[in-house]
Structures are given as C-alpha cells and as structure tokens.
Amino acid sequence: MRSALDGDLELLRQFYDKNKKTESEFKQAGILLKDFEEYLRKIGVDKPLSQIEYKTLDEYVSELIRTKRNTLENFLILLRYFHVISNQDNYIYLLRYLGGLDVLENIIARFRRLHGQTSKIEALQGYTLPLLGTSPQKLPEFVNELMDRLRTVLDDEEVAEVLAGNNHGVSKLAFVQDKLLYEQSADIDEFLVRLHQNKVEMLAKHAREHTVWFEQKIDDEAVEYVRGNQELLSAVRVGNELFVTKTPYDFHGYLHAKDPIEKRYQACHCPFARETIKSSKVDVPASWCNCSAGFTKFPFEVIFDKKLPVKVLASVLDGDEICRFAISLADVNYKLSP
Numbered sequence: 001m002r003s004a005l006d007g008d009l010e011l012l013r014q015f016y017d018k019n020k021k022t023e024s025e026f027k028q029a030g031i032l033l034k035d036f037e038e039y040l041r042k043i044g045v046d047k048p049l050s051q052i053e054y055k056t057l058d059e060y061v062s063e064l065i066r067t068k069r070n071t072l073e074n075f076l077i078l079l080r081y082f083h084v085i086s087n088q089d090n091y092i093y094l095l096r097y098l099g100g101l102d103v104l105e106n107i108i109a110r111f112r113r114l115h116g117q118t119s120k121i122e123a124l125q126g127y128t129l130p131l132l133g134t135s136p137q138k139l140p141e142f143v144n145e146l147m148d149r150l151r152t153v154l155d156d157e158e159v160a161e162v163l164a165g166n167n168h169g170v171s172k173l174a175f176v177q178d179k180l181l182y183e184q185s186a187d188i189d190e191f192l193v194r195l196h197q198n199k200v201e202m203l204a205k206h207a208r209e210h211t212v213w214f215e216q217k218i219d220d221e222a223v224e225y226v227r228g229n230q231e232l233l234s235a236v237r238v239g240n241e242l243f244v245t246k247t248p249y250d251f252h253g254y255l256h257a258k259d260p261i262e263k264r265y266q267a268c269h270c271p272f273a274r275e276t277i278k279s280s281k282v283d284v285p286a287s288w289c290n291c292s293a294g295f296t297k298f299p300f301e302v303i304f305d306k307k308l309p310v311k312v313l314a315s316v317l318d319g320d321e322i323c324r325f326a327i328s329l330a331d332v333n334y335k336l337s338p
Contacts, residue, residue, distance in 0.1 A: 003037065005034065005037050012026070012033075014084075015080060016029070029080070032074055032078070033049065033078075036049055036060055036078075039063060040056070043059065049081075054090075057093060057094060062133070064133055065131055070131060071132070072132065079091060088212055092212060095215045096271055099215065100139065103167045105129065106165065106168070106169055107146070107162060108129075110162055110165045111162045115158075120153040123153045127145065127146065136271055139273075140275060140276045142272070143273065143288060147285060150162060163288065164293050165294045166294060166295070167294060170298060172302045176302075178195060178299060179302060186337055187337040189336075192234050192235050192236065192237060192242075195233075195234040199226065199233035200223060200226055200233075203233075204223045206218040207222070216249065216250050216252075217252070219251070219252065221255060222251035231324070232246075232247050233247060235300070240332075241326045242300060243313075243324065244325045244327065245324045246267070246292065246323040249266060249267060253265075253266035254266035260321070261277060262278075264316040264319075264321060265278055265316075267316045267322050268317070268323075270289075284317055285317070286312070287312075289315040290310075292312075293310040296325045306332055308329070308332070309330075310327045310328070311325065311326045312324075312325060
C-alpha cells in the first residue's frame with residue numbers, strides 16, 4: 001500500500017534529476033524521509049510528513065542530534081522536500097537552523113587572524129561551538145560566552161572589529177553585478193538609486209511568483225515598504241557616509257506588530273540573538289550587532305574594493321524598532337558628478 005510519502009518522493013526524484021543529483025543522493029534522501037515518517041508513527045503523530053507542525057520538526061531535529069545525524073546534507077534533504085511539496089512555512093521554519101551556519105566559526109577565525117600572535121588567543125581555550133541543529137532558544141548562551149571571553153582580552157573597539165567581518169562567508173561573486181552597476185553609473189548617488197530600483201524589482205518578482213526570499217514570503221505590502229525607503233537594500237549617501245537600514249526579518253509580522261517587543265522580534269535577523277528579545281533569561285549585548293554591521297558593509301567593500309569602517313546607529317537589541325548602520329567612505333575615491 002502506497003503511503004502519502006510515496007507520491008512526494010516521486011516529486012523529489014524529479015527535482016533531483018533536474019538538478020543532476022545522483023541516484024545515491026536520491027536514495028539517501030528517501031532513507032531519511034522514510035525514517036522521519038517512521039519517527040512520526042513512533043511518537044503518535046497522526047499526520048502525513050507533508051503536514052507536520054513546527055513542534056514536530058523541532059523534535060525530529062533533536063532526534064537527528066541525538067543520533068549524530070545532524071549533518072548539513074540531511075538538513076538540505078528536508079529543505080528540498082518541503083520545497084518540492086510547496087510547504088513554504090516548514091521550508092522557512094527549517095531555514096532558522098541554517099541561518100547562523102559557520103558564523104561563530106568565522107568570528108573565531110577572524111579573532112585568530114587579528115590576535116592569534118598574542119596571548120589574547122588563550123581567551124578561546126575550552127570554548128565549545130553549538131552543534132548544527134541547536135535550538136535557537138539556546139544559541140544566545142553560546143554568543144554570550146564568546147562575547148564574555150572576547151571582552152576579557154579586548155576593548156570595545158577591538159571587539160567590534162572582530163565581529164564586523166564577512167562572518168556568513170558570502171562570496172564576492174554575489175556582488176559582481178552590483179559592482180558593474182556602479183561602474184556603469186554616472187556617480188555614486190545614481191548608482192544607489194539604481195541599486196534600490198533593482199532590489200525593489202527583485203522583491204516584486206518574488207511577490208508575483210509567490211516565491212521565498214531568504215527566510216520569508218514577500219507580498220505587495222513588503223515591496224511598497226522597501227520602495228519607500230532607499231536605505232533598505234541599498235543606501236543613502238550623506239557626505240562621506242552611507243546610511244543603511246536593515247530590512248525586517250519578517251515584513252508582514254513587523255509591519256503589523258502592535259507590541260514594541262513583537263516589532264523588534266520581527267525585525268531581528270540574527271538566529272543567535274532574536275529569541276532573547278522575547279525572553280528575560282539571556283540578554284545578548286547590542287555590541288553583538290557589529291556582526292550584522294559586517295554583513296551590511298561587505299557588498300560595498302566588494303564594490304569599492306576596500307575595507308570600510310562601519311558603525312551601529314540603531315539596534316533592536318538596544319531597544320530600537322529597526323537596525324541601522326553608517327558606513328564610512330572617508331578613504332574611498334568614489335565617483336561624484338561635477
């Protein structure tokens with residue numbers, strides 16, 4: 001007798017074939033999904049895998065950790081599955097577990113590059129990284145321990161420098177088109193306008209096609225919100241500074257939130273910190289947002305081929321409704337119209 005999963009696996013096979021995945025990779029996916037289906041039976045969940053709730057997803061992720069199967073490939077299998085069956089909610093929910101992938105590792109590597117030749121490196125001795133699949137509610141504990149260790153040997157400015165790197169490991173190739181757009185623009189201000197227009201058009205395409213953008217669904221309201229502020233997904237230049245406002249993690253939740261805490265929660269992208277906005281158990285310091293500042297400035301470092309200083313002007317961890325940054329162009333010979 002065919003189960004509901006059998007039909008889903010046929011869709012998944014088509015996806016694997018289209019993306020040139022091997023038969024071995026497809027078999028691995030089938031084994032994991034059938035194991036998930038069996039797990040549902042064991043815990044008494046009377047729903048097909050395609051319709052499970054967030055709580056059940058969390059429980060299975062915990063099971064993967066317990067059985068040492070919390071690999072990136074297994075998370076990708078689950079994401080591909082929810083993608084092909086068009087369960088966008090579970091797809092987006094699972095992405096929470098990958099949003100901080102390698103971030104702490106890259107921060108530690110940056111600390112080693114900057115201070116590895118000094119005794120300050122001893123501050124990291126015994127520090128343990130979270131396992132892939134660690135609950136977002138527990139991640140702030142790892143951040144706070146790391147911050148405490150850094151602050152025992154570094155001053156505030158040095159901590160900010162360590163945090164403000166390309167900690168997500170984004171490739172420079174991701175911004176080649178933006179770099180070309182700058183080169184094709186008359187000056188920096190025209191470039192920033194055109195960049196913003198391109199980003200708005202990109203979001204509008206997601207809204208029309210009902211596709212996921214990063215970790216959220218996009219609708220016309222989100223598009224108009226971004227259209228109304230050039231600092232969102234681009235920047236505004238004032239003198240030798242670029243001002244950038246972070247887009248909310250969840251546009252719909254942010255725009256419709258009535259409670260200030262809920263609004264800040266829906267604004268925050270950081271998987272290591274956002275849960276603390278609703279919890280009094282652990283407070284991640286606002287200086288942690290220098291990590292987000294590093295992510296924000298990186299595209300402009302690619303465009304101008306230069307390391308750029310950045311400041312955190314507003315942070316949801318510091319009680320603000322949204323995050324905002326200032327990127328210095330003081331040492332950049334950028335284009336200006338006569």
